[in-house]
Amino acid sequence: MKLLLILSLVVTAAALTSCSESAASPSTEHTTAPENGAQFKDGKGVALTALMAQSISLQTAEVQEEKIAPAFTINVQAMQRGTEASGWLTADQAARVQPGMEVGLGTAKGSVLRIEKAAYATLGDFEVTVQTAAPIEPGSAINATFRFPAGDAVTAIPANALLTTAEGTFVYAKNDEFFLRTPVKVGARSGDHVEITDGLYTGDEIVTTPVMSLWLAELQVLRGGKACTCGH
Structure with missing residues (x-):
């Protein structure tokens, strides 16, 4: 089941790459109905059913302060x-x-x-x-x-929590029962951690894995399973 879900999301995302407009930036406020275990609401983010969260092995963690050795x-x-x-x-x-x-x-x-x-x-x-x-x-x-030697403790997250797209660098921050794709600015990197200079605070809860699967789920829900709305 997990494999079929991921394959479905990947196929949808591949089709979206042919669109000229952003697939993850809706222009009007709306709430989608649950589709394939995911639901999207403007300003809130994407929500998953318990079954889908389990199927993609969704994990979250609190943002910590770490000493980064760049x-x-x-x-x-x-x-x-x-x-x-x-x-x-x-x-x-x-x-x-x-x-x-x-x-x-x-x-x-x-x-x-x-x-x-x-x-x-x-x-x-x-x-x-x-x-x-x-x-x-x-x-x-x-x-x-x-x-380089480590400096003072800074706001830091696991590097695999970052999502890099054509629109910028993001994390999925927990927002009640939703996960909101949030833009962040990154600083120094050290091993498997990266400094966040803007966009998050210590104590915020974020998705650590798998952010790509969550993004694909968001894209699929926004398009209602359709490849795009740009005339083809």
């Missing part, structure tokens, strides 16, 4: 045989990185050799060169991970 990974590449490899940083990333700091290079370690603003690249891009412990072959690509 980290990010980029790809660096060696242009010639030697102990240097280069990659690209955004302006925000470059502001954190300093020459001499340790960097993880796959299963080995290295260090940041230099950072240079690239005059010929997209505005705000910086080239970072790292030094490896042993020579690497030209064209070799390595994942370089930059890690």
Whole structure:
């Protein structure tokens, strides 16, 4: 039953991608009748029957404060045989990185050799060169991970609670018996947690899994099982 439900939702969502208008942004206030175990109400969100919630293994948790130790990974590449490899940083990333700091290079370690603003690249891009412990072959690509110490505790949620769509980044926040798709702004990431800088407060209850299934259920209910309303 669970497999059939998920497949039904996936097929509906795939059809929705051909529509030019947003499938999850209704323009008029309405409440849908329960369909396939889900119901939608403007301003409230999507509600599931107990059977559907159980079938998709819905789980929720309270938003907590966590100490986030930020980290990010980029790809660096060696242009010639030697102990240097280069990659690209955004302006925000470059502001954190300093020459001499340790960097993880796959299963080995290295260090940041230099950072240079690239005059010929997209505005705000910086080239970072790292030094490896042993020579690497030209064209070799390595994942370089930059890690930073944890700061003060911040509002944070499990990374798998985030829903990223063409409309932005969201979470499903509990709203009485409904789950409301709520826009959020994210900050630092650390392992399986991510900082939330706007949109949630400590103590809010959110869906942690499976957010994609909940979103597909919302899309299906809004369209009443129809692929779209854009003339085809």
